[in-house]
Amino acid sequence: MTPFPEPNAQLELAPDQAESLAHRLTLRLARDLGPEEAIRLLPALVRALTGAPPEPIQDRLRREVVQAARRLADLGLMAGTAGNLSVRESPSHILITPAGLRKGEMHPDDLVRLDMQGNKLSSGLRPSSEFRMHLGVYGVRSDVNAVIHTHPPHATAFAAAGIPLDRPVLAEAVLLLAPKVPVIPFGAPSSQQLVDHLKPWLADHNAFLLANHGVVCLGRDLAEAVQRTEALEFLARVLLAARLLGGENLLTHADLRGLRQSRSGTPADFR
């Protein structure tokens, strides 16, 4: 019988061997954790196996913002140069997308670092003109680490019509967008008035329709803010189609109770 190697045995792996091993481990992880989580873990596995130093947090955040922006742009949620994303880099700094660039074509170095008063701490591009709105969110919500503002066409149609998304129609939307998605009264884009209109809603909500403008979604991390943005636009598309077909049926109280039980700890108070 082959002796089991000592736990501290040095294992030399060529980079391609390590990558192949990481891939196999990822497939196993995909069975246990689901494919998305496994793919997310793959780079860390490769680094661990090849002994490469872990990616610095600032670099990781910049890379993730660029990836998220590309995804949202590919989905058609940020036409032209519209939309802006930010993440909390530290308790006293955020990284925000620059003004005037197509967000799907950014480089990680294009992101702008701001302090919590809006002072620019990096050279180069100007920050998004909506930076006051982002800082307004971080100032009120210590649990939020990512803010995404987009112009998704169907959700923006509800914003333009002044119709909140406040009815329990789709299970995923109930879980992600609870308690509801309110319409925030119009304030000119980039204005302090827009921030003032948003503030009273911030404590209890994570997704917002900005009247005659677009949407804002918050997240404990960037992935959650992206997920909420996608869920909001999907809900709006489905509702629009369902209303053309005669109107949506609502989930019942019993359905909502079941949802709460299946995802304990997740609010599901859509009314």
Ligand SMILES: [Zn+2]
């Ligand atoms: Zn906008």
